[in-house]
Every structure is written in structure tokens, then in C-alpha cells.
Amino acid sequence: MATVDIHAHTEVHHDDDHHDEHHAGNFWTSYIFCQDHKIIAKQFLITGIFWAMIGGIMSVLFRLQLGFPEASLEWLRPVLGGWLTAEGKIDSEFYLALVTMHGTIMVFFVLTAGLSGTFSNFLIPLQVGARDMASGFMNMLSYWFFFLSSCVMFTSIFLSTGPAAGGWTIYPPLSALPQAIQGSGLGMTLWLVSMALFIVSSLLGSVNYVSTVINMRTVGMSFTKMPLTIWAFTFTAIIGILAFPVLFGAALLLIFDRSFGTSFFLSDIYIGGEALPNQGGSPVLFQHLFWFLGHPEVYIVLLPALGITSEIIATNSRKPIFGYKAMVGSMLFIAILSFVVWAHHMFVTGMNPFLGSIFTLLTLIIAVPSAVKIFNYVTTLYKGNIRFTPGMLFSIGLVSFFLTGGITGIFLGNSAVDIQLHDTYFVVAHFHLVMGSASFFGMLAGVYHWFPKMFGRMMDDRLGGIHFWLTFIGVYMVFFPMHYIGIAGFPRRYYSWTNFETFQGFADLNMLVSIAAIITFAAQFIFLFNFIYSIFRGKKAPANPWNSTTLEWTTPRVPQHGNWPGEIPSVYRWPYDYSKPGAKEDFIPQHIPYSETPESNLPYENEQIKLEMKNGGAIVIEDKKHH
Amino acid sequence: MSWIIGLGVVLVLAILFMIFRIGNLVGLVKNKKDDIESGNAIHGYLFMIFLIGSLVLFFWYSIAHFKLYELPVASEHGVLTDDLFWITMWITIFAFVLISIVMFWFTFKYSYKEGKRGEFFPDSHKLELIWTIVPAIVLALLIFRGLNVWGDITGPAKPDAEVIELIAQQFAWTARYPGVKDQQLGHHNYKLIDASNEFGLDLTDKNSFDDFKSLELHIPKGKEVLLKIRAKDVLHSVYLPHFRVKMDAVPGMETSFKFVATKSTEDMRMETGNPNFNYEMACAEICGKGHFSMRFLVVVDEPEAYEKWKASQESWLKQNPDYLKLVPAALKEVAIIKSGIATENAGAGSVQTVSIH
Numbered sequence: 001m002a003t004v005d006i007h008a009h010t011e012v013h014h015d016d017d018h019h020d021e022h023h024a025g026n027f028w029t030s031y032i033f034c035q036d037h038k039i040i041a042k043q044f045l046i047t048g049i050f051w052a053m054i055g056g057i058m059s060v061l062f063r064l065q066l067g068f069p070e071a072s073l074e075w076l077r078p079v080l081g082g083w084l085t086a087e088g089k090i091d092s093e094f095y096l097a098l099v100t101m102h103g104t105i106m107v108f109f110v111l112t113a114g115l116s117g118t119f120s121n122f123l124i125p126l127q128v129g130a131r132d133m134a135s136g137f138m139n140m141l142s143y144w145f146f147f148l149s150s151c152v153m154f155t156s157i158f159l160s161t162g163p164a165a166g167g168w169t170i171y172p173p174l175s176a177l178p179q180a181i182q183g184s185g186l187g188m189t190l191w192l193v194s195m196a197l198f199i200v201s202s203l204l205g206s207v208n209y210v211s212t213v214i215n216m217r218t219v220g221m222s223f224t225k226m227p228l229t230i231w232a233f234t235f236t237a238i239i240g241i242l243a244f245p246v247l248f249g250a251a252l253l254l255i256f257d258r259s260f261g262t263s264f265f266l267s268d269i270y271i272g273g274e275a276l277p278n279q280g281g282s283p284v285l286f287q288h289l290f291w292f293l294g295h296p297e298v299y300i301v302l303l304p305a306l307g308i309t310s311e312i313i314a315t316n317s318r319k320p321i322f323g324y325k326a327m328v329g330s331m332l333f334i335a336i337l338s339f340v341v342w343a344h345h346m347f348v349t350g351m352n353p354f355l356g357s358i359f360t361l362l363t364l365i366i367a368v369p370s371a372v373k374i375f376n377y378v379t380t381l382y383k384g385n386i387r388f389t390p391g392m393l394f395s396i397g398l399v400s401f402f403l404t405g406g407i408t409g410i411f412l413g414n415s416a417v418d419i420q421l422h423d424t425y426f427v428v429a430h431f432h433l434v435m436g437s438a439s440f441f442g443m444l445a446g447v448y449h450w451f452p453k454m455f456g457r458m459m460d461d462r463l464g465g466i467h468f469w470l471t472f473i474g475v476y477m478v479f480f481p482m483h484y485i486g487i488a489g490f491p492r493r494y495y496s497w498t499n500f501e502t503f504q505g506f507a508d509l510n511m512l513v514s515i516a517a518i519i520t521f522a523a524q525f526i527f528l529f530n531f532i533y534s535i536f537r538g539k540k541a542p543a544n545p546w547n548s549t550t551l552e553w554t555t556p557r558v559p560q561h562g563n564w565p566g567e568i569p570s571v572y573r574w575p576y577d578y579s580k581p582g583a584k585e586d587f588i589p590q591h592i593p594y595s596e597t598p599e600s601n602l603p604y605e606n607e608q609i610k611l612e613m614k615n616g617g618a619i620v621i622e623d624k625k626h627h
Numbered sequence: 628m629s630w631i632i633g634l635g636v637v638l639v640l641a642i643l644f645m646i647f648r649i650g651n652l653v654g655l656v657k658n659k660k661d662d663i664e665s666g667n668a669i670h671g672y673l674f675m676i677f678l679i680g681s682l683v684l685f686f687w688y689s690i691a692h693f694k695l696y697e698l699p700v701a702s703e704h705g706v707l708t709d710d711l712f713w714i715t716m717w718i719t720i721f722a723f724v725l726i727s728i729v730m731f732w733f734t735f736k737y738s739y740k741e742g743k744r745g746e747f748f749p750d751s752h753k754l755e756l757i758w759t760i761v762p763a764i765v766l767a768l769l770i771f772r773g774l775n776v777w778g779d780i781t782g783p784a785k786p787d788a789e790v791i792e793l794i795a796q797q798f799a800w801t802a803r804y805p806g807v808k809d810q811q812l813g814h815h816n817y818k819l820i821d822a823s824n825e826f827g828l829d830l831t832d833k834n835s836f837d838d839f840k841s842l843e844l845h846i847p848k849g850k851e852v853l854l855k856i857r858a859k860d861v862l863h864s865v866y867l868p869h870f871r872v873k874m875d876a877v878p879g880m881e882t883s884f885k886f887v888a889t890k891s892t893e894d895m896r897m898e899t900g901n902p903n904f905n906y907e908m909a910c911a912e913i914c915g916k917g918h919f920s921m922r923f924l925v926v927v928d929e930p931e932a933y934e935k936w937k938a939s940q941e942s943w944l945k946q947n948p949d950y951l952k953l954v955p956a957a958l959k960e961v962a963i964i965k966s967g968i969a970t971e972n973a974g975a976g977s978v979q980t981v982s983i984h
Contacts, residue, residue: 009693093916131634167913173878174861174914180797181915266880268817270827271797271860275818283862283877317737319745326755348864349875350856350882353781364766371762372755378726379754381733381807383746388738394732396674396734403726407719410766416708416780417715420871423864423911461649469673476681484688488696489868491911494919502868502907505695579745586744 007344035136041122048114055105067514103168126552129218134211135432145201156190164191172265220571232307243296291342305442309395316392317384320576330369363413390464391449398441405434426486445542456558474520671738678731784885788851795863795876798917806837806877847933864912867881
């Protein structure tokens, strides 16, 4: 009961606080400190979109430098001020700050919070058949910690010494010594504070997701009847719970090294004309700790996207997802393996080469379940009746990126080949396709697909199509050429290559990449317009616009608090009964009992009818609890 | 001027918005229900155009501009890793092209048709087994080959390997050679570093007396070189693109990389047809503002030329005779001789050299 009291208190308090900040009036005041999972999901989504625009603008800025090194950016002086050199070019340190913040923002704020936060929150209760999350209060806290973390990170961008600039991986000693780079001053402090808050947010969310899925499934929703989205979100949350605390630890030790004179990661350093007293620490230790989170983080970003596309591809192919069990199995396998491959980021850090062998082996094993997933997606399309909704288009785009970016992982995971490719543009191409763009497409697919349930209206199809094609081709034009640049040996995080004879070429490709990046970024405004316009003026959506089988589509057009006005539907069948032979429609929702579909039941499903009778009794009892 | 452009942009956006609105209204009037199929077909065709266009572009660029992105290789292990790279390339391109064609073909072939139904095809153990086992076997072969090469590359260096130390700092490299007299690098300690003693050379160790500094990395052709790598301030990474060498420089932890250069700078000038060709070393680990400018010239000499170059270099101690005062009294004579300071006052020096050996 105590929690309820506290909650009531904070709600009143903050309502007053935010009154003058948000002029929109009542709408904001009544929706800000909401504990409803659907509102929290929208909060995550809108914050995520905001961050995606910031991260995108940053990438356009540094692409301007890389594509047009001679151009004067004087016209940006009103925005960038002192970060432009006298010749009107981006300062080389600010370039690093941009790269660092772009990475941090995209990985954590957009693809972790924006993707997982939005869709885990929105879909878990709706798809497992629950009224809300296990703890609405924790869920609300999760968003507000994220909001706080965002505020801190956003503030750091405007410091006179700039935000953190040592790369999103913040390797010490660079990130520990303000004398090594300006961004390692206050900017880095704020980065660490922001990330600590972010981890708190992520853990609060993850614990909630897992407990909701385990405890709050509706009658009949056994684990084997859960949609793949829910499987994906659950694995993601478990990975997050296990991995993020390690980053928290690493960040804490780094804070100690920076501020309290400890030597966890520092040793034998001579900088700025003096020898520092720190001895005995190891920068490589930090890398181990960082990548112990950092690699699972890749799957924290990717798995929800894969879950979302599994659902969308099955729905719009009008076919069951191919190999449901193999899909779950491969996700489980990926989730486990994601914890034992981290050191493939560290083959040339001076780590023991024997470790390199072990991690090569484990890394290449992870390609097998990933390949299985691709084959299953492709086979799901086979003999389907495919409707290219914008969600479906982006899902197909995801599979294509996952394939293109995934196979280059086979090069990088092999330690001997990685020696040359490590920290070149080949790596940049690889992870932007397989993790960045694929997850980003998963997020967009999810927005297009579940928009009708989120806002009760449809997004515009044609604009969605235009948005897809511009972005799909744009992303390939941005990242595919980088493979060539990488094979030619160009190192990443370079402000300019003119100092080297070896890296003289490819001015043309770099220009192409930059132009493509600008067009791709501009195309996102089509989405932004479509999104905002459709919230208010979009065509009213039917309750189940895609003829989908899962439970969220059994709610009213705009589900209110509690999701279902009456009792929560019970579940009788798996979520992929599309185009079942003999059925009246080409889909049978999960809540339709087998007893109502004798025409399409398979032999063993007729057996289930008897069980349904027994469960029927249970539903009534379950329902009474909620009233 | 700029506000005219701004106004133009606003106008264009407004027109686009109007078109969008009109399109919507027309759609409402026509009550488009039968539109699913035609709208759908467009995307199916676009996927086919995309597939063919992108594959043509991919193969054309990869073949026509091969010389642009193929970096000549100049080390023994580099040939092996390049082989593995290209083997992996052929296998993955095969898989990539095949899966892409099948996937986009399916999207085209099975796009929506009124009244049609998908086929209820939830699983096939045979298919799933095949596409689990086949990639597993192919990957196992790649791993096996990769680990063999990796084992060779990271194995211990030969005892007679040419040892050279590389020291990284913001934003420059220096090389330290063990000197021709003792062939041993002297000890170092980061607390001894100062403006002149940039190695932190420990002058109580007699091996340090003939060590010399170089602002170019000279290496012999055909002889194993063991790079010992350290950093003074933050992480850096030794990156020799033509030799397929990369190894981080870590403050507080010495790292190393061994390799054999197979082509001298002259050889490479002939091969590339570029009389000004030079090998270069770059930094591959983000290290601050000047990360992109850490160029270090690399010269591969024929073995004789290399020995000659080495012999012609002045020891660090000779260049900084002030530091003689840090040498313990008992070793002072040795220091004077080994560093080469003595050779100038001819006679006595040569006699003492003999007596020491």
C-alpha cells in the first residue's frame, strides 16, 4: 500500500511542476505521470524519435566533413559557433564528439530505449492478455529515469568543453584524462551520470517485462502459444538484466579513476609533461567489462526488431511463421551465446591470443542461429499472399540488412581476418547494417504496424511506401560503399585522410555516401509528417486493420486503461493460424476456441476441444478477480 | 538570399502537403477498396528492379574498380589472411546473392492477389536441419583455417627476430632500435620520461647505451621483425595496412606483433608503378584530436641496406650526452664506448672496446 501513497503524492507534485513547461495544457498534465503501459510506451517512442533526429543530425554534420572536406560550413556558425575553425570547418575534436554522441544516442537512447521501451511496454500486456504491467509504478519510474538520463546527456552537448568525445566505447585512459581530450572533462562526467541513470531505467523496465510475461499471461497463453514478439522482448529483457549491471560496474570504476585517484584502468601514464602516479591498472580490463555489456547490447537492440518483424512478416504473408520452435530456439541460443562472444571486439588489443581463438570459435557459432532466422523469414514469404503494408516493407528491408550486414560478421569474427579489418570502415559498414539499420527498420516497421492500436488511426500507406523506398535505397547507398573503403584499409574515426598517401582515394565514394546520408535523413521527415499528421487527422482505424491473430487486436479501437472493457479473452491456439486450410477467413485469432472451427482443425486439435471445456470454467474465475 | 531559399523550401513543402491532401480526398471519393492489389504490385516490381539494379551495380563496381580498393600485400602472413579473406568473400557472396535473389523473387512472385490464400506451411524438419547443418559445416571449415593462421601469427617470434620498439603518444610515433653493439633494448620506466628522454630510458641498464631513436620505421626485407609496442598516454594502435599488421599500444602493458616483410619499398614502387610510393603506419584506435594525423613513415630495406642504415645511426646517449651523469659510475666507461661518444677521440676508444668484449 505504501507504493500507492507515494505515487499519489508524486503525481500531484509534478503536475504542478510541469504546468508552465508544456503549454499544451490538460492533455500533458493528465498524461505525464501516467502508469498505463500504453502511455509509457508512447512516451518512450516520442522521446526515441526526438533522439533519433538529434543522432541523425549529428551524423549528417560529420558526413559533411568526410564527404566535402573542402567545403566551408560557415552557414552553420549560428548553430555551431566556436566548434567551427576559422576556415569554417568542423573542429577535429568536435568531429570526435559528434561521432561519440551519435553512437551513444543511437545505440542507447534510440535503439534500446526507443525500441525496447516502446514495444515491450506496448505489446507485452496487450499480447499476453494482461491489464497492465506487473508494476505500473516501476514502469513509470523506468520512463522518468530515462527522461532524466536524456536531460543530462542533452545538457552535455552544450558544454563549452563539449560532450564526451572518446568514442561511444569510452575506452580509458582517453576517457579518464581531461588533459588527453577536452570532452573527457565535464562532458564525460555527464555521460557517465546519464548512463548510470539509463541503466537504472533499463533495469526497472526489464524486471517488469520479465515478471509480466512470466506471471500475467491470460488463461491458455502457455509459453508455446506466445507470439514471437513476446519471446524476443523476454530474451531481450533477460539479457539486459544480466548485462547492464556490468556496464554500471565499469562506469563506477571509471568514475573512481577519474575523480578519486584509483588505478583500475590507469597505469604508467606520462601526459601533459608529467608522469601520473597511477600504476597497476589495465585499460584492457575496461574493454572486457565494457564489451561484456557491449556485445549483448547488440542483441538487446536487435532481438526486439527480429521479434517485431517475425510478427509482421507472418501477418502480411498471410502465412504462419515458418519454424516457430526454431525461431524461439535460435533466439534463445543467440541470447546465451551473446554473453560469450564479447572479446571478438578485442582481438588486437593485446589480449592473450589463445582467448582470441576461443572467441573466434564462439563468435562464428552464433552465425548459425542467425542464418536459421534468415532462412525462416524467407520461407515464410514462400507461397504467401504478401501485402506490402509499410510495416511489411520495412520488415523485408530488415531481413535484407540483416543478411547483408550479417555475412560481413563472418569476416570480422575470424580473428586472423579481423587483424586487417579491425577499426576500418568495413566494421562501420558491418554494424550499421546488421545492428543499426536492421534494428531501426524493425522499429519503423513496428510503428507503422501498431500505430492503429496506439492512436486509433491509420498512417498513410503511400507516404509510408515513399518513406520506405527512399530509406531502404538510401541506407544501402550510405553503408554499402563503406565495404570498399574498409577493404582498402581506411581507418574509422578519422577526421580526414589527407595526411596519408595510402588513404588518398575514394573522395568520390565518400561524397556519394554523404549525399545519400543527407537524402536518407531528409526522407525521415516524410515519416515524421506522416506520424504527427496521422495522430490527429489519419483515417480512423478498424479494431483489427491487418486481420491479425494476436490478442492486442481484440481490444477496442483505442484501448482504455485496463485494455479490455470486459473480461480478458482466453487463448486457445498459437498466434500464427493464417491461411489455415478449410477455415472461413484466412486468419483465426488466438482467442477463438477449436470448438468453433471444426472445419479447419487438424486431428490433434480436435482433441484439444475437450480441454477447452475445462478451461472455460477457469476463465470465469479469472475474470471475477479483475472486477 | 538565404531567406528566399527558405521561402522556396516552405512553398515546396506547402505544395507537397496540398498534393497529399488532394490525393487523400480523391482516395476517399473513389472509396478505394480494390486498390490493395495494384498498390501492392508496384512494390513487387520495385523489389525486382532493386534486386537486379543493385546486383548489377555491386558486380560492376567490384570488378571494374578492383584496383582501387585492393591494397597490395607485403608480408608473409598477410598473404595467408588475404587468402582467407577472399575465400570467405566467395562463400558469403554466393550465399548473399542466392538468398537475396530467392527472397526478392518471393516478394514479387507471391505478392497479394485477390481471393488467393497463402499455403499453410508451418515447418519442415528436413529443411531446417539442412540449413542448420550446412552453414555449421562451412563455418567450421572457415574457423579451422582461421585458427591455424591465427596460431601462426600470434605464436612466439624466432629468437633471432629483429626487435624494434614502437612508442605511441598523442599524436606521434617514435621507434627505438636496440643498437648494433648489444642487440638488446635497454630497460625503460615511464617515471624517467622528460622532454629529452622521451623513451624513459633507464640509464642504469647497460643495454640502453647504444639504443637509438628513429623517426622512421626501417625494417629489413625477408627477416622476421618483432614489434614491441607501448603507449605513453592513451590507447593507440599500430596499423601497417600493407603488412596486415594491427596491434594496440596500451599504457602500462607492452604488446607485440611479429611479421616478415616480403617487399622492399623499391619493390613496391616497381609493383605499383608509383615512383613515390611509401609504406605508412597509421593509428587505428581513437586517441584524441589528432588521431587522424599520426602518420609514421615506414621503409623496407634490403637486408644489407638495413644493416648499413642501422650502423649509421647515432645512439640516443650520444645525441644527449648530458644524460651521462645519470649513468652509474661503474658503467660510465662502457656507456661512453657503447654509445659511440668515445669513437671521436680515436685511439683510446678502440683499445677499450677490445678490452670490454
